[in-house]
Amino acid sequence: MTRSHIPRRVPRPLGAATVLAAALLLAGCGGSSSPGGDTAAGKDDVASLQTASAPAAGDESPASGAPAPSTAPGQGRPQLRLDMTDAETQVYWEGYWKCLKEHGHKMILQRGPYSVDQNDNSPTAKAAEKACAGKMPLQPPETERETNPDFDEDYRAYVTCLNDGGLHVTALPGNTGWNFTGTNTMSDEKMADLDLSCKVKSFGGGHG
Structure with a gap:
C-alpha cells in the first residue's frame, strides 16, 4: 500500500x-x-x-x-x-x-x-x-x-521513526509518501499513535 x-x-x-x-x-x-x-x-x-x-x-x-x-x-x-x-x-x-x-x-x-x-x-x-x-x-x-526548508530531512526522520516503532515502511522517491515493506500486524490504534508521535517528533524539531 x-x-x-x-x-x-x-x-x-x-x-x-x-x-x-x-x-x-x-x-x-x-x-x-x-x-x-x-x-x-x-x-x-x-x-x-x-x-x-x-x-x-x-x-x-x-x-x-x-x-x-x-x-x-x-x-x-x-x-x-x-x-x-x-x-x-x-x-x-x-x-x-x-x-x-x-x-x-x-x-x-x-x-x-x-x-x-x-x-x-x-x-x-x-x-x-x-x-x-x-x-x-x-x-x-x-x-x-x-x-x-528542512522538509526532506524531517521526512526521512519521520520514516525512520515509523520503522523504529515497528511499522516497516520505506519512503517513496522525493519523499512523496511511503510503502509498507512487509505484512503489517500493527493495530489501527497503535499505528495512529505511532504516526502522530513520529510526526510531532520529526517535523517539530525533536530529532537530530
Whole structure:
C-alpha cells in the first residue's frame, strides 16, 4: 500500500488503518474521502499526514470538542496544527466536504455521505470548490515543503521513526509518501499513535 504525504485533492492518514487524514488513520488503507488539497475523493489506498476540514473562519468549533485550528494569515482558511490527532483534523475536513456537497459537488455515496467524487470536474463542482475554498484546511506548515526548508530531512526522520516503532515502511522517491515493506500486524490504534508521535517528533524539531 502506498501512502502519499499530504495529498493535494484528498486528505488521508499516514498509517494504514481506519487519509499519514488523516486523517490519522481512518480505516483500512485509506482515509475519508477528500484530501489534503483542493478537492476530495473517496476512500482508496492513498494516505497522508492527516488533515480534516474545518468550519469557515468565524464559525464556532465543532461540538465534538476538537480544538479549533488557527486561521491562516490573510487567507481565512483553518490552519491545522502538527499535534492534532486524526479524529480532530477529520472533523474539520468533514466541514469542508459537507460544504462541497451542499453546493452540488458530486459524492460517492456508497463510501459515505461526504465522500467527494474527485473526478467531478463539472462547472457545478468548480463553483462548489470556489464557494468552499475558505473552509478548506491548510496542512501544518512544518509538513509542507514550501514552508519547511528542512522538509526532506524531517521526512526521512519521520520514516525512520515509523520503522523504529515497528511499522516497516520505506519512503517513496522525493519523499512523496511511503510503502509498507512487509505484512503489517500493527493495530489501527497503535499505528495512529505511532504516526502522530513520529510526526510531532520529526517535523517539530525533536530529532537530530
